Amino acid sequence: MxxxxxxxxxSCAYIDTCVLTKSKEKVWSCSEYNEVKCNEEIQKEVIAxxxxxxxx
Numbered sequence: 001m002x003x004x005x006x007x008x009x010x011s012c013a014y015i016d017t018c019v020l021t022k023s024k025e026k027v028w029s030c031s032e033y034n035e036v037k038c039n040e041e042i043q044k045e046v047i048a049x050x051x052x053x054x055x056x
Contacts (some may be wrong), residue, residue: 006028007024007025007026007027007028008027008028008029008030008033009024009025009027009030011035011036012030012033012034012035012036013034013035013036013037014032014033014034018032020032
């Protein structure tokens, strides 16, 4: 990937599975963008979502 200061893909959680565009070095806006978070934060969110689903 080219180093583009406006490119958001390298910090997106879905870069490895994204199929919205092949030109990932040229993306500066995306409705599916989700910034990569630390693993601990992601695990807390997953647990919270599972608990929420169980209560429904």
